[in-house]
Amino acid sequence: MLGKTNKMKTCVISCYFGKSCKTVFPAVKIYDAYFFSNNLELKNTVEKSGWKFIYIELPLSDDIAVSSLQAKYIKFLQFIKDEKFAFFKNYNYILYTDHKLLLKNKHITYLIKNIGEKNIIIRDHPFHNNIWEEVGTAMFHERYLRFMPQTIDYVRHYISQGYSEKTCIYTTGIILYKTNNTAIIDLINKVYNDLIELGTPECQIIWAIAAQKYENLIKVIKWDDLNITWENPETETVFKHIKLFFKLFIPYGLLKLYKFLKKKYRARLKNY
16 A cells, blocks of 8 residues: 555565576565566565565576566566556656665665656766777676677667767666656667667667667766665675675776776777
């Protein structure tokens, strides 16, 4: 039963498709929280963590590219088209969060407070401000690399149509949607349909193109404004603390390597 406060009119959604995930972060406690999956083995774990489990009948695959693409059905709110999920339209806000983000109530409060008159609030990329930079990074991931020829053709086509390669690159791991604007639906339908057509799960490239027509709807915040933890949800073990220790020292070196590779290969990407 929905109450009168924004808290009661806001829900959180997350998902995992595939076989590898064994644990999930705890759900926030003062908002309705739904976790979608095609893996029934996750049901008990999800519910013990405070989420409402929703099963989606899609093939369970070992292929991370397939599973990642399936997850876009949730991220871009395609499931709401199903009549049995029509009740989601009763929420004023729907917050999508990646299952690797440790979401807390304070993060949701911040997002709702800062969305203002816009209809979507999303974080920018900490390093990229050019689509070709995102393409370059995607090439380091096999699940994106195998679809790169058609992805690059897609980018070239839209640039030839007047879209800009120098644009905001958004990180789509957390997105707050208002549900009262049909233009939002046009945007996320465009992103989802183009992903399906290309076969790629690399939504940040596609979003960077599609969002250029909808910038008036989008509030962009800095990547680190939320100060939100990104990691695999796992039990507290000595290995987790070792990982956290190394994270304090490794990122600077990786950033230097990334900048070197970006400079070296950016020109080659355009001629791919």
